[in-house]
Amino acid sequence: MLLLIGIILVSVGYIILFTVPSEATYDRVFRQVFFGIGSSIVGAVLLMIYIYKKSL
Numbered sequence: 001m002l003l004l005i006g007i008i009l010v011s012v013g014y015i016i017l018f019t020v021p022s023e024a025t026y027d028r029v030f031r032q033v034f035f036g037i038g039s040s041i042v043g044a045v046l047l048m049i050y051i052y053k054k055s056l
Contacts, residue, residue: 002050009043 016036020029 013040
């Protein structure tokens with residue numbers, strides 16, 4: 001379950017990061033970057049936990 005959720009969160013984070021329109025306001029860009037990076041980091045942590053549990 002951690003593997004699936006981690007992959008989804010990382011993917012959603014990258015989608016959020018790369019779909020910022022070029023004419024967006026500073027506030028919108030900052031918000032999308034914040035949530036995109038946050039989602040990717042949370043997904044990466046879940047993937048690390050999954051890998052750690054599998055290695056035991």
